[in-house]
Amino acid sequence: MRDERIGLWMIVASLGVILVITGLLARQQVDLRREQARIQGVSLVRLLSQIPFERLVPGGGQQGPLQVLKYTSHPDFAYAAIVSQQGEPIAEVTAPGAIVPHVSIGAEPTSWLGQRRFDASEGSRSVREFFAPVLSADEVVAHVRIGFFDPGYGIVLKHTSFLGMLALPIFLLTPLAYLMIRRELRPLALAHSHITALLDGRAPPGVRLPAGALAEFMRSFNRFVSLAEQRFEQLQKEHAGLLTSSKITSYHKNRIESVLETLPYGALVLDEIGVVTYANSKLDSLLGVTRSELSGRRPQDWCQNPELLAFLARFHPGSDRLSRAATLDLVPDASKPQRLQVLAHPLVPTTAGVAIPGTLVLIRDVTAESLERMGQAEFVSHIAHELKSPLNVLGMYSETLLGEEGKSEDFRVEACNIIHDEVERLSSLIGTLLSIARIEAGVVSLDRQRVRLEEFLKDILDTMSRSDLCEDLNLTLEIPREFTPIYVDKDLLRVAINNLLTNAIKYNRKGGSVTLSAEEPEEAICICVRDTGVGISVDDRRRIFDKFFRAGDSETQAASGHGLGLTLANQIVELHGGRIELSSEPGEGSEFSIVLPKNPALLREPAAA
Amino acid sequence: MKRILFVDDEPHVSRVAQLSLERAGYEVELASDGLEGLEKLLAEPYDVLITDMMMPRMNGRELCEAIQEQIPERKFFIFVITSRSEPEHREWAESLPRAEFIEKPLSLSHLISRLRQHLEDPS
Numbered sequence: 001m002r003d004e005r006i007g008l009w010m011i012v013a014s015l016g017v018i019l020v021i022t023g024l025l026a027r028q029q030v031d032l033r034r035e036q037a038r039i040q041g042v043s044l045v046r047l048l049s050q051i052p053f054e055r056l057v058p059g060g061g062q063q064g065p066l067q068v069l070k071y072t073s074h075p076d077f078a079y080a081a082i083v084s085q086q087g088e089p090i091a092e093v094t095a096p097g098a099i100v101p102h103v104s105i106g107a108e109p110t111s112w113l114g115q116r117r118f119d120a121s122e123g124s125r126s127v128r129e130f131f132a133p134v135l136s137a138d139e140v141v142a143h144v145r146i147g148f149f150d151p152g153y154g155i156v157l158k159h160t161s162f163l164g165m166l167a168l169p170i171f172l173l174t175p176l177a178y179l180m181i182r183r184e185l186r187p188l189a190l191a192h193s194h195i196t197a198l199l200d201g202r203a204p205p206g207v208r209l210p211a212g213a214l215a216e217f218m219r220s221f222n223r224f225v226s227l228a229e230q231r232f233e234q235l236q237k238e239h240a241g242l243l244t245s246s247k248i249t250s251y252h253k254n255r256i257e258s259v260l261e262t263l264p265y266g267a268l269v270l271d272e273i274g275v276v277t278y279a280n281s282k283l284d285s286l287l288g289v290t291r292s293e294l295s296g297r298r299p300q301d302w303c304q305n306p307e308l309l310a311f312l313a314r315f316h317p318g319s320d321r322l323s324r325a326a327t328l329d330l331v332p333d334a335s336k337p338q339r340l341q342v343l344a345h346p347l348v349p350t351t352a353g354v355a356i357p358g359t360l361v362l363i364r365d366v367t368a369e370s371l372e373r374m375g376q377a378e379f380v381s382h383i384a385h386e387l388k389s390p391l392n393v394l395g396m397y398s399e400t401l402l403g404e405e406g407k408s409e410d411f412r413v414e415a416c417n418i419i420h421d422e423v424e425r426l427s428s429l430i431g432t433l434l435s436i437a438r439i440e441a442g443v444v445s446l447d448r449q450r451v452r453l454e455e456f457l458k459d460i461l462d463t464m465s466r467s468d469l470c471e472d473l474n475l476t477l478e479i480p481r482e483f484t485p486i487y488v489d490k491d492l493l494r495v496a497i498n499n500l501l502t503n504a505i506k507y508n509r510k511g512g513s514v515t516l517s518a519e520e521p522e523e524a525i526c527i528c529v530r531d532t533g534v535g536i537s538v539d540d541r542r543r544i545f546d547k548f549f550r551a552g553d554s555e556t557q558a559a560s561g562h563g564l565g566l567t568l569a570n571q572i573v574e575l576h577g578g579r580i581e582l583s584s585e586p587g588e589g590s591e592f593s594i595v596l597p598k599n600p601a602l603l604r605e606p607a608a609a
Numbered sequence: 610m611k612r613i614l615f616v617d618d619e620p621h622v623s624r625v626a627q628l629s630l631e632r633a634g635y636e637v638e639l640a641s642d643g644l645e646g647l648e649k650l651l652a653e654p655y656d657v658l659i660t661d662m663m664m665p666r667m668n669g670r671e672l673c674e675a676i677q678e679q680i681p682e683r684k685f686f687i688f689v690i691t692s693r694s695e696p697e698h699r700e701w702a703e704s705l706p707r708a709e710f711i712e713k714p715l716s717l718s719h720l721i722s723r724l725r726q727h728l729e730d731p732s
Contacts, residue, residue, distance in 0.1 A: 384692070385692060388692050389619060391714050392622060392713050392714040393619065393625075394714075395715065395716065396622060396625045396626065396714075397621070397625055399717050399718065400625050400717065404632060405628055411628070415625075418621045
């Protein structure tokens with residue numbers, strides 16, 4: 001394609017050259033003829049004007065010298081004429097087809113000698129005329145006018161053979177030059193196809209290169225290309241190797257990051273000067289800073305807590321740098337219950353013995369543990385109070401009995417009754433504590449006995465209604481029908497139901513009601529305790545069975561209680577394979593339902609041990 | 610006869626304390642919680658207030674704070690009955706002017722001897 005274009009251009013160029021040469025030659029010819037005509041015209045006019053008028057125009061039928069001009073060889077000769085002072089022709093000779101144009105001769109002698117031009121008009125060519133006066137006895141008697149046609153380019157046609165001779169070698173040289181150039185350019189074309197093949201990812205065609213300087217260059221070029229190709233292949237292999245090792249490294253890195261991310265702690269890795277090189281996402285919820293805020297920054301740039309900052313600074317280079325693990329208990333915000341434990345470990349060398357200086361910082365949320373510890377401390381404090389209250393009464397009554405009051409029979413009876421009640425109260429509290437401790441320790445085995453639910457519940461409610469707490473309350477039992485006998489630990493289940501009832505009574509309003517009912521859907525036995533008390537907020541419902549938990553509202557706080565009743569009830573029901581369900585409307589009341597699934601243990605008499 | 614207001618939510622405690630204090634020669638009024646106690650203190654003059662700490666509605670500390678606020682020029686002495694298990698309350702009771710804390714379990718004879726001392730030598 002490229003070759004054909006070069007050929008075409010060469011033909012166009014050679015035609016152009018021929019045209020230019022032809023044009024220049026024609027121009028030169030025309031100029032030459034014009035010059036010849038001028039020289040001839042001027043000399044002829046001068047010659048004729050010096051011939052005496054009588055000889056120039058002999059008259060009497062004689063031929064004058066003017067006739068000679070008829071035979072002039074000059075191809076452009078148009079005419080020669082002798083005219084009078086008035087411009088009338090006296091004698092004339094013309095070339096075929098030429099006419100002597102009429103001119104009037106001026107009076108001034110300056111217009112008698114010179115040359116003028118008659119432009120081409122219809123049917124005649126343009127003519128250049130030379131003229132001069134003819135003198136006789138120093139008198140102007142006539143004028144000589146000789147005209148020559150202006151040479152046209154048409155004359156070039158007469159030289160076509162010459163032009164052909166000129167054009168032929170040019171035409172012959174053109175394909176030759178084209179072939180030579182093509183031959184010289186061939187290595188370049190081959191190189192082009194090589195490069196195109198390489199760019200397209202194909203193998204370059206194996207072609208033997210012709211001889212020549214360019215071919216030599218191309219051979220070097222090809223050697224360079226093949227070297228580059230080898231180097232490229234080598235690089236590709238190395239790249240593939242690097243890619244694989246990078247994938248493996250990335251896999252290992254991801255594994256380690258995934259492990260650090262899975263840790264139930266916030267994790268930070270600091271380098272030897274304390275800059276964070278890794279942070280997991282759990283830190284956001286623990287410290288309130290995102291990974292991007294931590295990454296690549298020193299603790300003083302992100303840590304707001306002075307205590308933590310001072311702790312982390314102990315692992316920076318310095319005189320008192322810590323080289324062992326250390327722990328910090330942190331209270332991020334004193335107004336909130338959140339408690340954190342910060343563990344910092346200087347990095348230890350890998351198993352391969354590579355030591356990487358830095359520190360691993362783990363941040364653990366110990367709020368739950370701290371709350372539990374506080375709860376336990378509170379519980380102990382509460383239990384101490386609960387134990388102390390009956391002891392206080394016992395102490396005061398026994399002290400009073402020993403004094404003057406002890407002499408009164410009435411007081412003695414009253415004191416004995418009160419002492420008895422307080423001993424009962426102490427005993428019940430200790431019993432509850434022991435039950436919880438035993439259930440939690442897993443040493444309680446259920447002593448299942450056959451129970452008729454309707455009698456069992458009636459007995460519980462009767463006992464409860466005798467309590468002083470039930471004044472102003474309406475206690476009802478709703479048992480619609482006879483129930484399937486069940487096998488439960490009577491004593492424990494009684495404790496559970498009692499605890500639910502006690503709460504329903506304790507947290508009720510004056511004149512309210514407590515309903516103990518039972519239902520027997522297909523799958524389970526349900527025992528429900530419904531009250532018209534203060535109700536339980538949604539937040540409290542989640543923690544209501546937690547040990548030591550007491551609802552936060554003031555009315556609940558006002559009532560005595562140690563936050564263990566529901567815990568124990570729930571544990572007892574769970575021991576029976578059941579659960580306690582709770583629905584409540586704050587301000588309107590609550591309903592606790594013991595749901596005992598009808599499993600074989602509930603329905604069948606236990607095998608004798 | 611010196612008038613004492615005894616505030617405790619435990620009826621048995623109040624009952625036996627009232628008996629002993631009356632026998633010791635004092636006039637005793639009872640209140641079952643801080644709020645009732647405050648109402649009585651605002652209504653009538655008393656020489657001594659004896660209050661328990663843990664009570665429903667208004668506890669002993671809240672009662673004393675309400676007194677500081679509502680009866681700033683009080684003349685009566687305050688006995689706060691606290692237990693060892695409430696160290697923060699005890700600390701607070703010690704900082705209260707014209708007051709003394711008495712530890713549980715309450716000994717009535719000890720209470721009466723402290724009462725006598727304060728009522729006879731009010732400095």
